[in-house]
Amino acid sequence: MARQGFRLNSLSRKALCLFSVFTVFFWLGGIFSPAYAQCSGVTTxxxxxxxxxxxxxxGSGNGNNGTAKGTIExxxxxxxxxxxxxxx
Known part of the structure; x- marks a missing residue:
């Protein structure tokens, strides 16, 4: 019985590579973006x-601001x- 494989043509390989690169940048952008440090995500x-x-x-928008006491850097x-x- 002959072994059947899955072969990608040149255009499909380029499309898959481009998709992979965009996926990695999208994922890293979500982790390292300044919005990650903000108070977004949990709201309930x-x-x-x-x-x-x-x-x-x-940063929640509820106005519960703190007052710094002592030495804070x-x-x-x-x-x-x-x-x-x-x-x-």
Whole structure:
């Protein structure tokens, strides 16, 4: 019995390669985009969300802003900024 295989022609290979490249960029864009650090995604029952991008304001839109006490430094985070608190 002869073995039957699946062969792609040149155009199909290029289309598959292009599709794969766009899929990877789309996936990476979703992970590393600045919106990932924002308060988007979970909205049901969300009371407050603090992205710590230079302040302690509530990013949920509910107005539950915080007040910084003590020494707080805003440093580069994974996405956007992060809050670095000095231990005393």
């Amino acid at each position: 029952g969300l009371i407050a969300c603090y992205p710590f991008d230079g302040n302690v304001n509530d 805003y440093v580069q985070g994974v996405a956007g900024q992060a809050c670095q608190i000095q231990r005393q």
